[in-house]
Amino acid sequence: MIIRIEDAEKYDGKEATVQGWMYNKRGSGKIYFLQLRDGSGMLQGVAADGEAPDEVMKIAEELTMESSVRATGPISKHPKWEGVYEMQIKKIEVIQMCKDEFPISKKEHGPDFLLDNRHLWLRSKKQWAIQRIRNTVINATYEYFANEGFIKIDSPILTPSACEGTTELFEVPYFDEGNAYLTQSGQLYLEAAIMSHGRVFDFGPVFRAEKSKTRRHLTEFWMMDAEAAFVEHDENLKIQEELICHIVNKCLEINKLELKALERDIEPLKKVKAPFIRKTHAEVIEELRDMGSDIGEMDDLGADDETMLTEKYDKPIFVEKYPSAVKAFYMKRDPEDETRALCADLLAPEGYGEIIGGSQREDDYDVLMERIKEHNLDPKVFEWYLDLRKYGSVPHSGFGYGLERIVGWISGVHHIRETIPFPRMINRLTP
Numbered sequence: 001m002i003i004r005i006e007d008a009e010k011y012d013g014k015e016a017t018v019q020g021w022m023y024n025k026r027g028s029g030k031i032y033f034l035q036l037r038d039g040s041g042m043l044q045g046v047a048a049d050g051e052a053p054d055e056v057m058k059i060a061e062e063l064t065m066e067s068s069v070r071a072t073g074p075i076s077k078h079p080k081w082e083g084v085y086e087m088q089i090k091k092i093e094v095i096q097m098c099k100d101e102f103p104i105s106k107k108e109h110g111p112d113f114l115l116d117n118r119h120l121w122l123r124s125k126k127q128w129a130i131q132r133i134r135n136t137v138i139n140a141t142y143e144y145f146a147n148e149g150f151i152k153i154d155s156p157i158l159t160p161s162a163c164e165g166t167t168e169l170f171e172v173p174y175f176d177e178g179n180a181y182l183t184q185s186g187q188l189y190l191e192a193a194i195m196s197h198g199r200v201f202d203f204g205p206v207f208r209a210e211k212s213k214t215r216r217h218l219t220e221f222w223m224m225d226a227e228a229a230f231v232e233h234d235e236n237l238k239i240q241e242e243l244i245c246h247i248v249n250k251c252l253e254i255n256k257l258e259l260k261a262l263e264r265d266i267e268p269l270k271k272v273k274a275p276f277i278r279k280t281h282a283e284v285i286e287e288l289r290d291m292g293s294d295i296g297e298m299d300d301l302g303a304d305d306e307t308m309l310t311e312k313y314d315k316p317i318f319v320e321k322y323p324s325a326v327k328a329f330y331m332k333r334d335p336e337d338e339t340r341a342l343c344a345d346l347l348a349p350e351g352y353g354e355i356i357g358g359s360q361r362e363d364d365y366d367v368l369m370e371r372i373k374e375h376n377l378d379p380k381v382f383e384w385y386l387d388l389r390k391y392g393s394v395p396h397s398g399f400g401y402g403l404e405r406i407v408g409w410i411s412g413v414h415h416i417r418e419t420i421p422f423p424r425m426i427n428r429l430t431p
Contacts, residue, residue, distance in 0.1 A: 006040035008075050008085035017072040018043060018087065019095070022063050023123065032060035034089070036071060041257070042125070044078060044086040045071050052089055059092050065102040066123065068095040083257055118422055119431045129258035130418055133251055134407045140250035141203070141224055144243050150199040150226060155186025157204065161381040168210045182207035185400055188330075188385050190227040191361060194396055195388060201226040211426055214303060215415040216353065218404060220424040227398035233332075233342040233360045236397035237318055240346055240356055241274040244316060244406075248272045251410050264412040268314060268350055276346070277317040284309065284319050298323050301345070306353030313349055320344035329371040331359040342397075352409040358399025365389035 003016045020038030022045075027033050034045040047060040063069070072091040078084040103117050104124065114121045121127055145152070158172065158180045174180035186202040193200045206223045228239070248269050251259070259266055279287070288295050288305050291312075295305055301319065310317060321340040324333050331341040343359035362368045368389055372379050379386070407419040417423040422431065 002070075004040040005036070005038045005043045005085075008041070008043060011075045012077060012085070013074065015072065015074045015090070016087075017070055019068075019070040021066050021068050021123070023066060023125070025060075025063060025065070028061075032057070034060060034063065034071070036069070036087075037123070037128070042084065044084070045073070045089045045092075046086055047089045047092075053091070056089055056092050059094060060089070062097070063094070064098045065105075067098045069093060070095065115417070115423070115428060116431070122421060125261050127418065129255075129261040130407065130411050130413060131421060132258050133255050133411050134403070134419060136251050136254050137247050137403065137407055137410065138203070140247040141201075141243065143250075144246045145199075145201050145226070148199065148239070148242075150201050150228070151197050153190060153193040153197070153200040153202055154204070155183070155189035155202045155225070157183050159183050161378075168208055170207050170209050184208055185223065186225045187227065187398060187400065190225055190398065191385070191396065192388055194227045194229040195392060195394075198230075199226075199228045213426065215417075216303060216405065217425075218416060218420065218423055219426060221416075221420065222403040223400050224403065225398065225400040227361075227396060229394050229396045231397045232395050233320075233344075233397060236358055236360060236399060237276075237278070237320070237344055238274075240318075240344075240358065240399055241276050241316075243401075244276075244346070244356075245272060245274055247406065248410065259411075262411055262413075264410075269410065271314050272316065272349075277313055277315050278320060279317060280320055281322045281340075298326055300326060301347075301354075303353060306347055307351040310347045310349050310353055311351045315349060316355075317347045317349070318344045319347060327359070329375040329377065330361050330368070332362045348405070348409040350409070352405070354402075355405045355409060356399050356401045358397065360395070360397040363389060363393045363395055365393065 001016050003011055003018060005018055018036060018038055020036050022034050023037050024035035025032060030049045032047045034047065036043045036045050047056050049057055070093040071087060071089050073087040073089045075085055075087055078086045104120055160180060169184060170182040171179045172182060184206050190200050190202060201224060203224045204222065205220055207220050210217065252266060252269055285295055285297055288309060291308055293305055293308065320343065321334055322343055324339055324341040327341040327343055331343050334340040334342050341359060345354050346356035347353050348355045362371060365386060368386060369379060372382055404416040404419040408416045413419055417425065
């Protein structure tokens with residue numbers, strides 16, 4: 001019977017067949033330990049002289065790294081590794097023997113070499129673990145929104161304008177219509193959808209032509225945007241709290257082996273419980289200055305400021321009510337202080353920084369028109385967006401998270417280029 005390695009527990013004490021790749025081998029002559037991977041998990045295959053047929057011992061001796069095989073034998077718990085199973089191999093069939101040496105070995109490789117061989121690097125145990133955590137984050141997001149009455153709405157990737165102006169966007173010639181832009185967010189289109197469905201979200205690739213080489217930036221990345229009618233600022237933050245708690249709990253539940261493979265200290269993740277810390281932008285500026293930062297009163301938080309702040313606390317932090325003068329045109333102003341916007345960034349602890357940005361949206365037609373003009377944007381481009389405020393406008397809020405940043409934080413990965421299967425950066429378009 002052919003099984004998946006993730007189901008090995010069900011076959012403890014029984015004979016089964018697994019098919020996959022040998023990613024490592026130890027031993028010689030009398031006994032071989034073959035580390036097998038089938039995509040769903042890892043299993044150790046043992047071929048011992050006197051117990052395995054001579055043919056199996058010969059194949060085990062000749063097998064090269066990343067050769068593909070089918071192995072058959074009784075399954076049992078690994079004597080030392082919790083949650084891991086092994087097989088006493090009685091039969092082995094080679095599907096393909098690798099003739100060339102696998103380029104990625106146990107020795108240290110530089111990041112450029114690994115990225116040049118990303119199509120092969122994805123097979124490593126660490127990269128396998130990161131991508132499975134990414135999958136859990138995606139599934140947990142869908143699960144949370146389904147439970148909370150949100151439906152998925154697909155927003156376009158090609159747009160006639162940008163959410164916040166046309167800086168740092170990729171222009172694309174679009175037939176006789178002039179230039180289009182690769183989207184940086186689906187937010188504006190989701191605001192249209194809430195008037196039909198109440199609560200909606202999208203999930204897909206977005207693009208920024210920002211010429212940044214920091215560990216937190218990618219040119220192409222995946223973003224989730226959510227919008228909800230009749231939700232104001234405080235409830236918007238509560239939804240974000242619940243979503244992040246749900247995601248972290250799912251990863252702790254489902255990805256125990258992956259987190260262990262990454263040597264991730266999960267104690268900080270266990271502390272991710274609502275309510276999160278909440279501070280105003282003004283409070284954070286004062287706090288950062290006391291810590292030695294030279295940040296200005298009107299400044300956004302830079303990467304160094306975020307790191308400094310989030311290393312101080314063991315819970316995620318909402319930084320809310322930024323100066324409205326430096327925020328996007330669509331953000332509603334704080335009725336208690338017109339110089340502040342009803343917005344917030346959520347910063348992950350342990351120095352990981354911003355993972356979510358959100359705000360209450362301006363719902364008044366005349367005010368929104370004035371904001372568009374203040375930002376030197378063309379009202380004609382936003383006619384359809386302004387229409388939403390003419391026909392049954394309601395208070396509403398939304399937010400977006402960067403998938404790679406959340407995966408990086410939960411995985412404990414320093415550079416988010418490892419959190420996406422094939423990273424796109426300003427100096428990399430291959431493989």
